[in-house]
Amino acid sequence: MRKLGFDGPGPVRSLPLARGRGNRSALLCCRLLPPPSSSIPCCPIGGRIAPRRFQHLVMDSGFVDVPLPMDKISLSSVQESTGRIGCPERNQMFVVLLSAGSFNPPTYMHLRLFELAKDALEAQGYVVIGGYISPANDAYRKKDLLPSIHRVHLCELACRTSSFVMVDPWEAKQNSYQRTLTVLSRIQSSLCHSGLIRKESLKVMLLCGSDLLESFATPGVWMLDQVRTICQDFGIVCIRREGKDIEKIISTNEILQENKNNIFSVDEIVPNQISSTRVRDCIRRGLSVKYLTPDEVIDYIKDQKLYLNEIKNLGSLMG
Ligand SMILES: Nc1ncnc2c1ncn2[C@@H]1O[C@H](COP(=O)(O)OP(=O)(O)OP(=O)(O)O)[C@@H](O)[C@H]1O
């Protein structure tokens, strides 16, 4: 395992065949996961069926075509360090971070994760050129999960003040649940196909809190070969959460232990316990959530009357 500011960049690993792995994992998830929980009105597109609210082209692969936003990818970092786009002079590695989760709703802590990861990676010689938040598909059956159309919008509002974090709505807009490996592979292949950066210079990494890292060992949640691929071919930046012992999580998991050189553990210098659950609880109880999540997020929640099940007092949301 790597720790903030300790050793230099690890060996450049060959990155996976994104398209092949993505398709394979998508096929696997069709077999293993339940169908989407919501019954969304459908319309035929190109001989296939797509939800009306996501009228994107459905590709032969079965995936709904949603372009990867690249407006905040820091091309100047790539150009500065290479002279020519995507052709590094030194063995410079450019990192793009992916945070996968419910984001129900997004909080300041979700944005902080990216800042912490960027600082930690750059202290070790990597250049972080962008980050993506990928809200989980509606078929990810988690308690109180708001429809992804709202969660995607909330994340877009939350990211407005970030210079490098964008929302990738691809996962949310698919017709079925998508596994995290598929999302990582798709980001990698989209960036490589864009011609902005060469595959050899790009490292797409999973950014997560230690609870997610711990969940790798929960039986039936992750597919072990996919955890291995995420660790080996992508890499993980894990932010310590609520005192969780990351070293122990790694040392007690064979796959994580084998790949500890590609797992970066980062301490929050200003620890706090902001979570989406706590924010939802505050809203339900009519308490202020100001300074836990951006004002634009709060305004939208308020306008759309989200998370209110039991709330009576809308006014207090803004403190
Ligand atoms: N306070 C935090 N510290 C470290 N990681 C966090 C924190 N809050 C969220 N994360 C990480 O952000 C990612 C997305 O999290 P998620 O959308 O599940 O938010 P959450 O606050 O954990 O939600 P919930 O409370 O509903 O479980 C996960 O990898 C999670 O571990």
Ligand SMILES: NC(=O)c1ccc[n+]([C@@H]2O[C@H](COP(=O)(O)O)[C@@H](O)[C@H]2O)c1
């Ligand atoms: N097999 C998998 O790829 C797998 C398993 C469990 C969770 N996940 C992802 O991890 C994230 C966890 O999010 P929450 O912490 O909000 O539950 C979600 O994006 C979910 O899709 C992926």
